[in-house]
Amino acid sequence: MDFTKIQGVGNDFIIINNTKIGLSESKQSNLAKRICKRKYSIGADGLIVIEHAKSNADFKMNFFNSDGSVAEMCGNGARCVARYAYENRIAWENMIIETMAGNISVWRIDKRTYKVKLNNPSFIDLENKIDIDNVEYDYSYIELGNPGIPHVIIRYKGLNNIGNIDNNCDILELARKIRQNIKFIKGSNVSFYDIIDSDNIVIRTYERGV
Template sequence: MKFTKMHGIGNDYVYVNCFEEQVENPAEMAVKVSRYHYGVGSDGLIMICPSEVADFEMKMYNADGSESEMCGNGTRCVGKYVYDRGLTDKTTVSLMTGAGLKILQLKVVNGKVAAVKVDMGAPELRPELIPVDLPGEAIMGHHLTVGSQTYEIHCVSMGNPHCIVFVKDPDQVDVEQVGKMLENHPIFPNRANIEFVQVVNRNHLRMRVWERGSGETLACGTGACASLVAAVLTGKADRQVTMDLLGGSLDLDWSFEDGHVYQEGPATFVFDGEWLGE
């Protein structure tokens, strides 16, 4: 199986061109290739597939083999792959995901995609559609006790479930311990991605993320978008911000005009390879 390793500000995946390759058991393959010491090493597997309703379709699996609806950083890398490898000459690309249709604006420099702006769609706040098993029209500022600590959580879906916790300094948080407990809390029937967010100022946020099925990663595009929504709704930030993550920065905009969240950032090629293992 031929593959390409790419990353979006450190959020790295193994990408397979399913116009040419066939992945028999993608959940099992995701686990194998994602292992850093025994496989390729990645946050998961993303397959670039034909689509009857869009230019391309993206299917993704986390490092633990669970299927995921959406990956913001992954969409940018798909945009770079399909343009740089000649699968399209468009600079506006439609991409079907498990979270619906996404539109990618490719920023081309010297014939290669350097950055991608993605329309991530409108955030979902209704608890039953995130999903989170709590009453109310939206979950903003709910106090949840986990272990001996109580956290103020804010829940948003960007096609996948997110739980945002605002903190003074993300570097002082035990992301693995707290993230794992919150991810698997019974109020999240499909588990959740957990974001720990610092408000630097109204146009500047910092974030660390514990991703459902992958653990702590260097970046999460959907998590960054969900965190912006929570910050705006709680009066902590304006609609346009720079989000700093461990792997780099994203420019985010929650548009007042159409209600959609837009994220823009780089997409980076790492290497091509061929998987010869079983």
């Protein structure tokens, strides 16, 4: 099986062109679990599967997290698969990609830079509170696209000094507990942010299924 490994700002993916293979969705999910497992296989944050589009898009993108679960869409993944599609003559510089969250537009800026227009929010719920281990956190909840990709947004002061979220056990455990909270029936991506100054913010995201 031919595959391509590609990353966008450290978010790495395995891409396969299923128009040439014909794997069922269940087999795609099982494949993601097997080949995305780090130290045991290729290793990646997710598997992107290219399919023929059912709409007026150039192609369809199926996205699977490393645990085999399906995600509606991934922004970094969309940029990566757009580069793959352009370089393999599946699409041109301006392309439409079909996703579970709706069609998205992607533009090629240069050889290594692609811009994606994310779907508009389908649900916004600001100024909420959640209790984790008897500590109350303020959060906002947003879903992008339709059906929506769930995101929990929380301000975490001092985030700029933490570095990679994967190397900090405290914030990683907090993200997991938020994601698994009963408030979020289908789980949620969790993004922590902090304001550095009037022009800059820092953000760290813990994704579902990674």
